[in-house]
Amino acid sequence: xxxxxxxxxxxxxxxxxxxxxxxxxxxxxxxxxxxxxxxxxxxxxxxxxxxxxxxxxxxxxxxxxxxxxxxxxxxxxxxxxxxxxxxxxxxxxxxxxxxxxxxxxxxxxxxxxxxxxxxxxxxxxxxxxxxxxxxxxxxxxxxxxxxxxxxxxxxxxxxxxxxxxxxxxxxxxxxxxxxxxxxxxxxxxxxxxxxxxxxxxxxxxxxxxxxxxxxxxxxxxxxxxxxxxxxxxxxxxxxxxxxxxxxxxxxxxxxxxxxxxxxxxxxxxxxxxxxxxxxxxxxxxxxxxxxxxxxxxxxxxxxxxxxxxxxxxxxxxxxxxxxxxxxxxxxxxxxxxxxxxxxxxxxxxxxxxxxxxxxxxxxxxxxxxxxxxxxxxxxxxxxxxxxxxxxxxxxxxxxxxxxxxxxxxxx
Numbered sequence: 001x002x003x004x005x006x007x008x009x010x011x012x013x014x015x016x017x018x019x020x021x022x023x024x025x026x027x028x029x030x031x032x033x034x035x036x037x038x039x040x041x042x043x044x045x046x047x048x049x050x051x052x053x054x055x056x057x058x059x060x061x062x063x064x065x066x067x068x069x070x071x072x073x074x075x076x077x078x079x080x081x082x083x084x085x086x087x088x089x090x091x092x093x094x095x096x097x098x099x100x101x102x103x104x105x106x107x108x109x110x111x112x113x114x115x116x117x118x119x120x121x122x123x124x125x126x127x128x129x130x131x132x133x134x135x136x137x138x139x140x141x142x143x144x145x146x147x148x149x150x151x152x153x154x155x156x157x158x159x160x161x162x163x164x165x166x167x168x169x170x171x172x173x174x175x176x177x178x179x180x181x182x183x184x185x186x187x188x189x190x191x192x193x194x195x196x197x198x199x200x201x202x203x204x205x206x207x208x209x210x211x212x213x214x215x216x217x218x219x220x221x222x223x224x225x226x227x228x229x230x231x232x233x234x235x236x237x238x239x240x241x242x243x244x245x246x247x248x249x250x251x252x253x254x255x256x257x258x259x260x261x262x263x264x265x266x267x268x269x270x271x272x273x274x275x276x277x278x279x280x281x282x283x284x285x286x287x288x289x290x291x292x293x294x295x296x297x298x299x300x301x302x303x304x305x306x307x308x309x310x311x312x313x314x315x316x317x318x319x320x321x322x323x324x325x326x327x328x329x330x331x332x333x334x335x336x337x338x339x340x341x342x343x344x345x346x347x348x349x350x351x352x353x354x355x356x357x358x359x360x361x362x363x364x365x366x367x368x369x370x371x372x373x374x375x376x377x378x379x380x381x382x383x384x385x386x387x388x389x390x391x392x393x394x395x396x397x398x399x400x401x402x403x404x405x406x407x408x409x410x411x
Contacts, residue, residue: 001071002370003055004184005037005048005167006210012055012071013367014063017375018352021194023368025355027062029055039212039231040077040184042166049173056176070177072374073167074366075123076184078213079160082227084128085109086153094148097132097141105152113156121164123157124183128223138222155224157183180377184208185217185227187369191347192319194372203315205308206345207334208366209324211235216304218311225314228307232300234324240296241289245276255327259289261297262336265329266290290329297333305337312339319345321362 003012009032015023031054034047042048056068087108089101110122129138131151141150164181171178188206193199203220210233218226234255241251241259254274260266266287274282308318318340320331325344335342347368348360359368378384 001056001059001068001179002073002367002374003052003071004074004367004370005042005170006040010037010048010051010055011367012052012059013364013371014059014068015368015371021350021372021375022352023350023355023371023375024352025359027059028359028364029058029062031055040210041079041160041163042170045166045169046173048166048170052170052176053174056174068176070179072179072370072377073171073181074184074187074370075159075163075167075181076213076215077159077163078229078231079163080123080183080185080215080227080229081158082224083113083156083158084153085113085125085156086151087112088149088151091148091150094146096143097145097147097150098143101150102140102152105150106154109152109154109156113158117158119161120158121161123159123164123181124186125154125156126186126224128153128155157185157224157227180374182370182373184366185215185224187366187373188319188321188345189217189219189369190372191350191365191369192321192345195346195349199317202317203311205311205315205318205340207304207308207318207320207325209233209320209322209330211323214301214304214322214324216307218308218315220311220315225311226307228304230300230303233322234327236300237293237296237324237327240292244274244282244284245278245280246274246282247277250274254284254289255293258286259293259327260286261290261327261329261333262294263287263290264336265332293327294333301334301337305334308340309338315340318342321345321365323363325362 001014009030011030013028014026016026018024031051033051036042036044036047060068087105089105106125109125113122127140129136130141132141132147133149185206188208201221205216205218208215212233212235213229213231214233215229217224238248238252238255241255242248258272269285269287271283271285274284276282320334320342331342331344345365347365350368350372351359
């Protein structure tokens with residue numbers, strides 16, 4: 001199970017592992033019932049908790065289970081950043097480099113950052129390299145290795161303190177357990193790199209175009225080189241169309257069905273008659289709509305493309321993903337502004353042939369990545385049990401009320 005509290009909705013997915021790095025999607029549920037998430041950050045924990053509980057009940061019913069008490073989850077949000085951090089240990093004498101020692105180095109790095117910056121939380125730490133008695137290696141030392149002086153160098157994903165806490169509070173209100181949290185950029189990278197693992201050494205970037213945020217992550221040789229986020233996404237392109245006096249739902253449909261990221265991909269030009277908010281008729285061409293979208297895209301993505309092009313000589317490929325990447329002409333728009341090869345990120349090779357083709361869409365990439373990371377997490381922690389959430393009397397009543405409205409025939 002994986003849950004994402006995204007820019008404008010809460011999404012839940014369940015899958016069964018059917019082979020090595022191979023999943024069969026069992027079910028999916030999504031809700032935007034309450035405006036409780038903004039730019040990847042929970043702003044209303046009670047509503048988010050209600051939606052998590054409701055979605056898990058719907059999903060459990062869909063796949064024929066009594067309940068789904070826990071899930072992996074994704075964290076991100078507008079304050080997401082990376083910082084390098086390292087810790088050093090003098091072991092006095094030559095000793096085995098045990099897993100416990102590695103964990104202590106990692107924990108020391110986390111404590112250093114959270115002590116220095118009390119308003120931030122370390123969302124995840126990724127090892128970049130280690131130095132053992134003056135010798136550098138990329139792989140995490142094994143207990144078979146020995147050393148006297150060891151340095152652990154890490155890349156830390158950090159964010160505002162309340163990012164993780166509000167997600168935890170939302171799960172607590174839902175009486176559900178977070179099995180483990182993954183940062184969204186790493187989930188996406190895990191999903192795309194599986195098809196061609198060589199890109200991890202050659203260098204790649206992921207440009208994630210969401211509803212309210214867009215994020216760039218650059219990776220090469222076992223470490224993240226950069227991550228940058230702008231608080232703009234597909235939602236703001238729709239708002240630009242609304243400026244003509246068009247209601248938001250109609251503007252969204254016009255963007256998706258008639259707009260594009262660049263006029264270069266328009267096969268023909270035509271006019272449309274659109275009902276405005278005040279009841280009057282507006283005449284617009286698909287070319288006018290596309291030109292407005294392109295103008296706003298230029299401003300929105302300029303900081304990300306500038307950062308991306310800093311690594312033009314160091315990385316091989318750029319993966320684009322997220323709901324915004326599905327806009328007609330988006331790949332052509334990005335390719336015209338960078339010398340790096342641009343392609344759509346694909347996670348299709350992670351799904352078995354009996355899974356509905358719908359789940360190969362970019363909008364499911366982060367959730368599939370979370371499921372793959374969750375599978376790896378379980379392999380690394382065999383036999384680990386999940387503590388059941390504490391359910392109060394009021395929670396039990398709430399669950400029964402929800403169950404009345406979520407019971408549905410299995411599909």
